[in-house]
Amino acid sequence: MAVMAMAAALRGPGGRFRWRTQATAGGVRGSARGAAGRQDYNLLVIGGGSGGLACAKEAAQLGMKVAVVDYVEPSPRGTRWGLGGTCVNVGCIPKKLIHQAALLGGMIRDAPHYGWDVAQPVLHDWRKMAEAVQNYVKSLNWGHRVQLQDRKVKYFNIKASFVNEHTICGVTKGGKETLLSAEHIVIATGGRPRYPTHIEGALEYGITSDDIFWLKESPGKTLVVGASYVALECAGFLTGLGLDTTVMMRSIPLRGFDQQMSSLVTAYMASQGTRFLKHCTPSRVQKLPDGQLQVTWEDLTSGKENMGTFSTVLWAIGRIPETRSLNLENAGINTNPNSQKILVDAQEATSVPHIYAIGDVAEGRPELTPTAIMAGKLLARRLYGQSLDVMDYSNVPTTVFTPLEYGCVGLSEEEAMARHGEEHVEVYHAYYKPLEFTVAERDASQCYIKMVCLRKPPQLVLGLHFLGPNAGEVTQGFALGIKCGASYEQVMRTVGIHPTCAEEVAKLRISKRSGLDPTVTGC
């Protein structure tokens, strides 16, 4: 019933837009709907993910006539999903929920130490979890549609490609074509997981993060190929849910992140039972008669070939931007031939001035939901809100939700050294033991914090790296501090909140240069 009611509402009379337009501030009115003139819309957003939706909603609120086109090409396994893009459907949201499921497994193990009598055996039902997670994601899909409707944004579930620089052609699932034109066009199509198509059997038998969250049945014994944060996060929660999980990586984990932190992340995972095949690269995937997958790989160190059998092979070797089917050349939009990402300037404009690109599809941008959202909002405000604010892509905080979470903001130690020179950088660090770990008898060998500062007083903070429980929550506030230009001294002068893990950040006294022991002393 509700679906039908909304569908009707979405088709609602166009006249409602006019009322909205008149309600907006004078300066904007002239360019608003009426003046969309020859074009159907003031703004057309291609891609209904975090960035696209944020941009569309903001523009609509500023009185523009806006359309969003979104279409999810099914994965090679046939997985598809609703409105909201990667984050909502196959990214942050289901990832963090399943991460939480895995953390709860840890808490069930902790509980007896705290006096709870939990009857053994403790089992995990993937099916039940997946259903709960998927239901929640579907409710978000619905929510996004309602929000678009509330703000009078027209939504088309069509696959778009450029006809010319003001027009796109959309094709529905049934093959029906629609032409839409707009003054401004924002490309926010994001990216999709990359398949190693050169590997025999990769496409036929492997899955990606596009599929894992939508599996109805447990993936069973899993080989995760890759060392990106997606790979480590997936391997982490699979291990946490009790599955036999192996990560195969060719070179280093978490490229681009601080490498000391990255190695601690994998060390913790290994201590929790995730297997690691380092310096290995898969060469073949074959399906055995019993349905199991036989993977052949090469050990790059020894040069030997090895084989193993898995129920599931998950590729997490990177993502490619969704630009190939857009016919960008019809509008004259330039891309980076290597990455296939769209080249943009500081205003997010492409080589065609009235066409913009935001989010994961834009060259050189962090592939993060909140950056896409903010970039989208700011873009709409610049276009229609008389704002001049451009997006500041520096000091973007992020958190990797591996079993031991890793939160960071600012520069890695390597990057700081490269930019400022080793002699100008001071790194303060400490291992710590979360209070809750003590009674639970958990190993805290990898709970570690590092603050990278300029050496010269007042020792400006360049980067903060936190490995431990609730790293995302801990990092957020400090990200603000860094934004405010916090110095080491100011952070140290902040009084701690006792007993928390975050207070350890305000107690970092030992510099790496001093050579003093940063491990927890006594208790």
Place this chain on the structure above:
Amino acid sequence: MDNEDGRRRRGRGGASGGQANLWPVRSVGGVHGSPFPGPVLAPPPASRSLSRSGQAGSDTEALAQPPPPPPPRAQTSPGPVKVGTAPNRRLGSVRGVLVSSPPGRRARLSSPGTGRSSSEAREELRRRLLGLIEGNRVMIFSKSYCPHCTRVKELFSSLGVQCNILELDQVDDGANVQEMLSEITNQRTVPNIFVNKVHMGGCDRTFQAHQSGLLQKLLQEDSTYDYDLIVIGGGSGGLACAQEAAILGKKVMVLDFVVPSPQGTSWGLGGTCVNVGCVPKKLMHQAALLGQALNDSRKFGWEYGQQVKHNWETMTEAIQNHISSLNWGHRLSLREKSVDYVNSYGEFVEHHRIKATNRKGQETSYTAAKFVIATGERPRYLGIQGDKEYCITSDDLFSLPYCPGKTLVVGASYVALECAGVLTGLGLDVTVMVRSVLLRGFDQEMAERVGSYMEQHGVKFLRKFIPVMVQQLEKGSPGKLKVVAKSTEGPETIEGVYNTVLLAIGRDSCTRKMGLDKIGVKINKKTGKIPVNDVEQTNVPYVYAVGDILEGKLELTPVAIQAGKLLARRLFGGCLEKCDYINVPTTVFTPLEYGCCGLSEEKAIEVYKKENLEVYHTFFWPLEWTVAGRDNNTCYAKIICNKFDNYRVIGFHVLGPNAGEVTQGFAAAMKCGLTKQLLDDTIGIHPTCGEVFTTLEITKSSGLDITQKGC
């Protein structure tokens, strides 16, 4: 000895390296043997020789405590010598000038917001310099490039004497220091040298004194006190102060003695936080959260037997084991830093002297140049029939050998609510009896939200009642108690039967039975708290206080630690930094945690007026709660901004899971002048609770709906 020296220097280096506004006082030369030969019991003439007669300070002196009894210190100067004018630098005849702090400075309470006059700043500088002169066996005011200074340093080095050096060209206020030194000693030049508080003069005079043997004599004359510092109270603040002082090379003693609670509970070294506060509280809170996690886990696909019971004894044993390891760790840490730890009750008996009484009643007496009182507080009793006999407090709860069963918690302090939350979370039947408001002093909107969440999750509240009698119905573990309570608003009385009654109505300072009256340390008669100035100094100049016993300061472990450390650095390390009691973050670990930093809304309105403020707020729904089917529109975020100060954030409040972890970083940001614009410009970390603060849009004044619809 070598090791010790190394450690000391490292400590200093660390302090000066990280703190830009410290004075980098460094030490050179070897460490001489123990400077404290045997117990010389008489205090030295700390103030006697220093009275600056005829100077402006006389009215302060008139108000000050009577000076300590004149000391039979050997070989001291024959009488008062004016330091201010100090014409008398003839080392031969008068034997130099004793310099110490002016006696009896009145305690000056810091009044936030009012600027300090330049005379105050000068006075402070003078005091700081006198502290350096007093606190160091050899103090050299020097300039790093001055060849005369180098000669003097080399002389002391060749004598194997450790000296503290302040390079005036390497500190920001070097010129002021030089000015002040000239005022104190009538010598403007560097080096300016003091040996055992005696003003030597410059380079030539020091070499003369060395030749005449006077220097050696002065160097032999050591402090007549047993200790440089005695800290009374081995809690967070006391231990931090003691250890920092020891790192700075001082001889330090800590006295700690836990008077058993009326129920007979006592504990080891470490004070309230470690034994009967933060640590066991947070661990029990975690136990309760795990109970919630167990409920959630089934929604996330975990399957196990339906019957989950909680075993109180298992939990308390595990927690107590952890606490024992912390007690042990503290003792070890004191030993490593060569701090003497005495498990005795300390009482002042005369100036600079304390009597320590151990468990067996044996008394020992110790003297020290300086004292720090850090005795903390203990739970208050109601003073009604049966309270001390039958009720327990937070002193007893965390090591209670049996499950408390059906419990009445009396009080609405954070201790009361935290304990009630924990017990409820462990499955017990809990009632909280509240006289008036919840969490007095905290933001009342937040406090009510904390309370209403607890109420929705099984805690019963009896508002506007106070107990008048507790009567034992049955003995046992737990037994049965009858509680009679009367309404605060009328004649109505009610009765209830509980297994346990936990009193959490407040805490009283442990300051009344330690002989403070003997040496004239003022306390607030009503509260027992000790008023101090902005450098934690009491009205008796050599007596300082940190932690919960301070009047008008915060009762928080990290604050006490910070205050203790900084106090030690100021006293012995030439550091200037004061403890900043503004924008201290804290978190109440109720079932739904409440973190805050800065002002409550009420306080902000009182200080800044409502029309000058903008309050942004929203509900939020933690992602983890969605699938778990937990309450929407319960977690709440609020910031209070000053419109006329660039929308600076002056109050930060969050109610939700991991509130402590969330709040900490924002507190750091508030230290750096956080504004609403900066919040808006900062990118969130998705999906977290903390990110909600980067997208706050709705103002309270707009009256717009903040409930989260659907998802």
